[in-house]
Amino acid sequence: MDYIEAAQALLQEKGVRASTIRINVLAYLLSHPTHPTVEHIYQALRKSMLTLSKTTIYNTLDLFQQQNLVRVINIDEKEMRYDANTTEHGHFQCQECKAITDFTIRCSTPDLPGFQIATRNIYYRGICAECQTKKEELLNEKSNGN
Template sequence: MQEKEVYDYLTAHGVKASVQRVAVMQYLLQQMGHPTVDEIYQALVDHIPTLSKTTVYNTLRLLMEHGVVRMLTIDGKNANFDGVTEPHAHFLCHQCGRIFNIESPSELLAAPPTAPQGFAIETADLYYRGVCPDCLAKQDT
């Protein structure tokens, strides 16, 4: 997405689009991976020298509140961020640590199981773990 499109996207979701917010959102939408706060900061600080990690944290929190970013805790150690908010599953390669978006049967993501009496399910995450094709290929050689 171009900067103007990201600006319009954020504005349409009720987010006041600052230079930092547009840069963080654009970076997330351009990444095929799921970066951490540190990775986002390192990628953007050379282009926005006044950027701080606190600004990145606060921006991501705001974007999550407005539903334009998802936080993943698939590996139990890191918070990773995803700019794709449509229902989908994630795959963690336990060898290289990369996280991939993967399609999953829609019935697994669209209709969560019936909640016990008195519970209200608001979100559901579906994670798979295993070995990615690149790591499998390295094993075969």
């Protein structure tokens, strides 16, 4: 399975012209399900596309969003993040390491009569399991050392 081919196929499905840049941006998102920022994508693709502009990344991601190819994740305080996984899932951001983890969740129907819901975003924040373990280890070291 080739991410480039998969990206090209997805673009064609949506009737979007599959330019080199578009294919590469989408392939990057497919191969890096780590919710990258515009900067991440830009720095990665710049290596092989010397004249690439950051504006193009913004434009491309806007287009993808309109076509439902990506979803924007606004969990981070400063930067937007992008996810090629458009299925329903929540996002957890660790306040220590800033990493974003997907999780599955089911919610009841909200009491919004007459409202038309277009997008749903569930953002949780806290300390991830890994950072939690590190913290506990630090505490143990301290109590053993003294």
